[in-house]
Amino acid sequence: MTSTLSPSALRAALHGTSLVLTPLDEGFVAAHQIRPGGVDAVPDAVVRPTDAAGVARAVRFAADHGLELAVRSGGHSALGRGRRPGALVLDVRGLDDVQVDRAARRATAGGGVTAGAYTAATTQHGLITPFGDAGTVGVAGITLGGGVGFLSRRLGMTIDSLHSARVVTADGQVRTASAQEHPDLFWALRGGGGNFGVVTELTFDTHEIGTVVGGPLILPATPTTVAGVVATLRQAPRELTAIVMVMVAPPVPFLPEEAHGRLVVMVNLCWSGGVDDADAALAPLRALGEQAGGIIADLVAPGPYIGLLEGPDGPPMAMHNRSFYADDVDEAAAADILDALGSSTAMMRVVQLRVLGGAVADVPTGATAYAHRDAPITGVVAAAEPTAEAVAEHVDWVADVADRVRRGRHGAYANFVMDGDPTLLAQAYPGDTGRRLAEAKATYDPTNLFRSNLNVLPAGHD
Ligand SMILES: Cc1cc2nc3c(=O)[nH]c(=O)nc-3n(C[C@H](O)[C@H](O)[C@H](O)COP(=O)(O)OP(=O)(O)OC[C@H]3O[C@@H](n4cnc5c(N)ncnc54)[C@H](O)[C@@H]3O)c2cc1C
Numbered sequence: 001m002t003s004t005l006s007p008s009a010l011r012a013a014l015h016g017t018s019l020v021l022t023p024l025d026e027g028f029v030a031a032h033q034i035r036p037g038g039v040d041a042v043p044d045a046v047v048r049p050t051d052a053a054g055v056a057r058a059v060r061f062a063a064d065h066g067l068e069l070a071v072r073s074g075g076h077s078a079l080g081r082g083r084r085p086g087a088l089v090l091d092v093r094g095l096d097d098v099q100v101d102r103a104a105r106r107a108t109a110g111g112g113v114t115a116g117a118y119t120a121a122t123t124q125h126g127l128i129t130p131f132g133d134a135g136t137v138g139v140a141g142i143t144l145g146g147g148v149g150f151l152s153r154r155l156g157m158t159i160d161s162l163h164s165a166r167v168v169t170a171d172g173q174v175r176t177a178s179a180q181e182h183p184d185l186f187w188a189l190r191g192g193g194g195n196f197g198v199v200t201e202l203t204f205d206t207h208e209i210g211t212v213v214g215g216p217l218i219l220p221a222t223p224t225t226v227a228g229v230v231a232t233l234r235q236a237p238r239e240l241t242a243i244v245m246v247m248v249a250p251p252v253p254f255l256p257e258e259a260h261g262r263l264v265v266m267v268n269l270c271w272s273g274g275v276d277d278a279d280a281a282l283a284p285l286r287a288l289g290e291q292a293g294g295i296i297a298d299l300v301a302p303g304p305y306i307g308l309l310e311g312p313d314g315p316p317m318a319m320h321n322r323s324f325y326a327d328d329v330d331e332a333a334a335a336d337i338l339d340a341l342g343s344s345t346a347m348m349r350v351v352q353l354r355v356l357g358g359a360v361a362d363v364p365t366g367a368t369a370y371a372h373r374d375a376p377i378t379g380v381v382a383a384a385e386p387t388a389e390a391v392a393e394h395v396d397w398v399a400d401v402a403d404r405v406r407r408g409r410h411g412a413y414a415n416f417v418m419d420g421d422p423t424l425l426a427q428a429y430p431g432d433t434g435r436r437l438a439e440a441k442a443t444y445d446p447t448n449l450f451r452s453n454l455n456v457l458p459a460g461h462d
Pocket of ligand 1: 002071072073074075076077092111112131132133134136137138139140141143144145147148149161193194195197198199200415417418452453
């Protein structure tokens with residue numbers, strides 16, 4: 001059941017603890033806009049609390065009034081503004097504190113902190129926690145889905161560094177989830193997405209990394225280079241992790257003009273094994289470029305890890321993507337990728353490949369709600385256009401390419417199911433993982449208040 005929202009009743013229920021913005025208020029559009037464009041589900045109100053008590057009041061109000069509730073922090077997913085017009089958006093960006101405990105090597109972030117703000121705070125103490133490739137992504141959002149990034153092969157996923165979380169569950173209670181307290185909730189939060197409550201605080205273990213050698217290495221796109229890059233990364237020491245983008249080269253100043261519009265392999269890499277050993281570690285990747293006629297651009301350089309999270313935001317575009325896992329990307333699969341990218345007319349299209357293994361695979365599958373520990377490669381196919389109508393033309397293409405690259409391997413990575421497509425639920429959470437999540441959902445959100453996500457239904461739900 002979904003009812004109509006009364007702004008005056010909402011304001012009264014929040015006792016002035018949170019800012020409430022409705023379509024009549026200045027700042028409303030900026031408050032509900034999210035990063036990927038093209039979604040037109042405008043909410044009825046945006047609530048911006050500054051503490052867990054404010055979050056709890058908003059959660060109780062939504063539950064009592066049967067409102068569609070959407071939770072947003074970094075704003076990178078279309079779900080952060082609700083699936084349907086008329087939702088109540090709970091925008092937790094005001095929970096923006098970061099506390100670093102150098103002695104305990106832990107850091108605690110409010111539920112609205114971005115990966116960039118968190119990393120800026122911990123870097124001052126010579127510490128980091130691994131997130132993804134973009135500093136603008138919300139710490140809560142990426143953690144709840146799992147978190148793969150530039151240090152995954154060395155330090156594991158973001159969830160592997162999560163020590164505990166404070167969560168407002170559907171009954172409006174603020175709970176601590178950790179290995180000791182509510183361990184079923186703690187298990188579910190590590191991969192199960194925003195299904196179990198609003199996270200108001202996350203405490204992470206931190207790591208010393210020092211200077212890394214990283215940045216993009218851009219190679220000519222041939223089946224041999226694409227497959228060679230994947231094979232090289234699979235054999236590399238854990239200190240090397242890369243995010244590989246097979247894509248049409250954009251007209252950017254750091255690429256030579258003759259490369260613009262051509263298919264390239266952009267290897268966004270991070271070597272954390274020491275500056276002195278970087279050249280030797282990266283030699284096999286550079287050799288692949290030389291063999292293919294020459295490296296197009298080599299922007300790999302030593303620097304602080306945080307520098308890898310700082311990229312310019314591209315223009316706002318409507319994007320459609322499909323996540324996949326693969327056992328390998330051999331030359332035949334690489335040729336398929338290049339054919340597909342060459343034949344698409346999408347303004348922006350990319351096949352992104354991330355080689356996992358290493359510390360990601362050290363953790364047993366059942367230890368967290370991330371179910372794909374054994375998958376050596378995860379990836380995403382994406383198409384983007386200026387409008388949602390234009391990107392709709394490419395939906396079949398995206399699904400078809402993902403199916404061709406996965407070559408029968410089941411699975412989807414929850415963080416890249418950004419539209420919450422329910423047909424992908426069992427791919428993200430197969431077997432036991434799905435069953436345990438449904439049980440946790442029945443315990444902590446039996447009425448499915450938190451459903452603007454890749455939605456897990458409570459066990460026993462028809
Ligand atoms: C440009 C870009 C780069 C990315 N790179 C990576 C990457 O390198 N690695 C990776 O693993 N993923 C990556 N992602 C995916 C990203 O991790 C997910 O889309 C994630 O959900 C975004 O979180 P957010 O807080 O920014 O987004 P939001 O839209 O604010 O939130 C997304 C969802 O997370 C949940 N949520 C967010 N905050 C809370 C909270 N405080 N409490 C409860 N639920 C909450 C809600 O269900 C919400 O709908 C990337 C996405 C983009 C757009």
